[in-house]
Amino acid sequence: VALVTPDLDASVQFWRDVVGLEEVERSGGQVFLRAWGDLEHHTLILEAGSEARVDHVAWRTKSRADVAAFAEILGHAGAQLTEVKAGEELGQGDAIRFSTPGAHCFELYYDVAKPPAPEGRRSALKSNSFRAWSHGISPRRIDHVNLCTSNPELVCDWLSATFGFRMTELIRLDDGSLAAGWMAVTNLMHDIAVMRDANGEPNRFHHIAYFLDNWHDVMRAADILQESGVPRDAGPGKHGISQAVFLYVTDPGSGHRLELFSGGYLIFDPDWEPIVWREDELAAGQSWWGAELAGVAAMDSTTPFGD
Numbered sequence: 001v002a003l004v005t006p007d008l009d010a011s012v013q014f015w016r017d018v019v020g021l022e023e024v025e026r027s028g029g030q031v032f033l034r035a036w037g038d039l040e041h042h043t044l045i046l047e048a049g050s051e052a053r054v055d056h057v058a059w060r061t062k063s064r065a066d067v068a069a070f071a072e073i074l075g076h077a078g079a080q081l082t083e084v085k086a087g088e089e090l091g092q093g094d095a096i097r098f099s100t101p102g103a104h105c106f107e108l109y110y111d112v113a114k115p116p117a118p119e120g121r122r123s124a125l126k127s128n129s130f131r132a133w134s135h136g137i138s139p140r141r142i143d144h145v146n147l148c149t150s151n152p153e154l155v156c157d158w159l160s161a162t163f164g165f166r167m168t169e170l171i172r173l174d175d176g177s178l179a180a181g182w183m184a185v186t187n188l189m190h191d192i193a194v195m196r197d198a199n200g201e202p203n204r205f206h207h208i209a210y211f212l213d214n215w216h217d218v219m220r221a222a223d224i225l226q227e228s229g230v231p232r233d234a235g236p237g238k239h240g241i242s243q244a245v246f247l248y249v250t251d252p253g254s255g256h257r258l259e260l261f262s263g264g265y266l267i268f269d270p271d272w273e274p275i276v277w278r279e280d281e282l283a284a285g286q287s288w289w290g291a292e293l294a295g296v297a298a299m300d301s302t303t304p305f306g307d
């Protein structure tokens with residue numbers, strides 16, 4: 001996920017020193033970060049810019065050939081494609097960018113560098129990149145993104161038809177409309193959630209989530225945020241939808257929101273049927289316990305996508 005921030009120093013201080021992501025590299029006003037369990041070159045880019053916005057959300061395909069294959073499918077469907085040549089984004093091979101029906105900029109790539117951490121910072125475990133728990137909240141890995149849009153049904157149908165995302169849980173309002181959908185292409189309960197924007201905006205960002213191994217790590221995260229003087233938006237609490245223990249906090253430098261996410265469940269059933277939450281069950285779906293979350297989006301969206 002590539003986030004633009006009007007205060008790069010404050011944002012780096014938050015994501016690196018408080019959240020505990022690792023700074024991998026800096027180049028041309030961009031800072032590349034990853035968690036200690038992330039092996040790819042970066043899972044987060046912070047870039048200096050005049051206003052906070054989301055530049056793009058990137059997905060890795062299953063093969064190199066899939067990038068070109070998706071370009072053809074998307075091109076036939078009328079999408080405006082932008083080619084991103086190898087190396088244009090540091091650590092990444094050839095990629096394409098295009099918009100969702102909600103005008104969120106997505107990127108597809110396959111080739112990516114997996115640089116080892118510098119000597120002395122490297123994990124003794126070969127399955128990690130950086131040494132675990134070295135500073136800050138120290139999440140293991142990126143988990144999911146949550147986007148807001150005026151018409152979630154349109155975006156969810158497109159995600160399903162174009163990329164094969166399957167719906168795992170959803171909120172259906174009394175008027176029959178889809179208020180929010182949780183979708184996955186992996187065994188995670190969701191790789192993406194799409195929610196109706198409270199202000200009817202087409203292309204907003206709600207949050208990026210990083211994963212912690214244990215519920216207790218989320219409590220510890222709350223303590224670290226208190227010590228750092230960064231107020232929480234909500235939580236710790238437990239979601240009914242996803243069953244995860246969560247905490248939301250906003251980057252003081254940019255206004256982009258982070259969810260610290262632990263637990264949840266995995267899906268192995270090939271015949272999984274989406275779990276439907278009705279309007280009168282919505283509050284329990286958003287917060288099973290521990291936090292008051294009102295409305296479909298459980299807090300407004302934060303920042304816009306855009307150039």
Ligand SMILES: [Fe+2]
Pocket residue numbers: 144145146193207209259
């Ligand atoms: Fe989330």
